[in-house]
Amino acid sequence: MATNTQQEQQSQAGRHQEVGHKSLLQSDALYQYILETSVYPREPEPMKELRELTAKHPWNLMTTSADEGQFLNMLLKLINAKNTMEIGVYTGYSLLATALALPDDGKILAMDINRENYELGLPVIQKAGVAHKIDFREGPAMPVLDKLVEDVKCHQPQNHFFSSKDFSFSSYINCQLTEL
Numbered sequence: 001m002a003t004n005t006q007q008e009q010q011s012q013a014g015r016h017q018e019v020g021h022k023s024l025l026q027s028d029a030l031y032q033y034i035l036e037t038s039v040y041p042r043e044p045e046p047m048k049e050l051r052e053l054t055a056k057h058p059w060n061l062m063t064t065s066a067d068e069g070q071f072l073n074m075l076l077k078l079i080n081a082k083n084t085m086e087i088g089v090y091t092g093y094s095l096l097a098t099a100l101a102l103p104d105d106g107k108i109l110a111m112d113i114n115r116e117n118y119e120l121g122l123p124v125i126q127k128a129g130v131a132h133k134i135d136f137r138e139g140p141a142m143p144v145l146d147k148l149v150e151d152v153k154c155h156q157p158q159n160h161f162f163s164s165k166d167f168s169f170s171s172y173i174n175c176q177l178t179e180l
Contacts, residue, residue: 039067046128047096050121054091057120062090069097076101085109085148087141092121099130108134111141 025031040048043066054063064072072094076084082103089095089112098108112118115138125131137144 035066039070042070044100044128046124047093047100049127050091050093050096050124053120053124054093057091057117059090059117064094064097069094073097073101082106083108085111087111089118089136090114091117092125095134096121096125096128096130099125099133100128102130102133104133106133109144110134110136111139111144112136113139 025034043051047066047069051063051066051069054060076098081101083106084098084102086095086098086108089110092110095108095110095118099106102108110118115136118136118138122131125134
């Protein structure tokens with residue numbers, strides 16, 4: 001009879017290695033198969049490097065998974081996005097996925113309260129040749145968002161694709177833009 005500790009160890013041994021795993025799939029084995037056969041082989045080298053760097057960080061569960069990064073990249077290309085916004089950057093994995101999808105003159109307004117984590121991934125972003133697309137702002141996002149809303153009210157509209165891991169920011173933007 002296996003003890004709880006033995007069962008947990010066996011369960012962990014068979015689990016996927018993807019950091020930030022948030023999947024609808026019920027089977028970790030199926031998810032691991034998808035990662036190994038479809039996601040990782042198509043992952044650009046800079047994203048792989050940043051994913052592996054982030055996996056070593058103590059807060060690595062905050063990252064975007066490789067499949068989510070590729071999905072985001074594809075969506076941005078499909079809609080021909082040029083200007084985007086990211087609230088909550090962490091080490092920049094989804095930021096890099098976004099920057100790689102945008103045209104050379106595309107821009108990302110990136111906000112996070114912790115520049116230190118962003119700077120962990122910055123060398124990889126620079127090496128990928130997309131750092132010029134990123135306008136990083138350290139601090140709370142609300143003052144930046146308030147300014148954006150004011151710009152829209154003053155007839156200086158911005159066309160942004162919003163990427164936020166925090167639902168309250170998305171709700172805030174929708175609420176503010178509805179008032180216009």
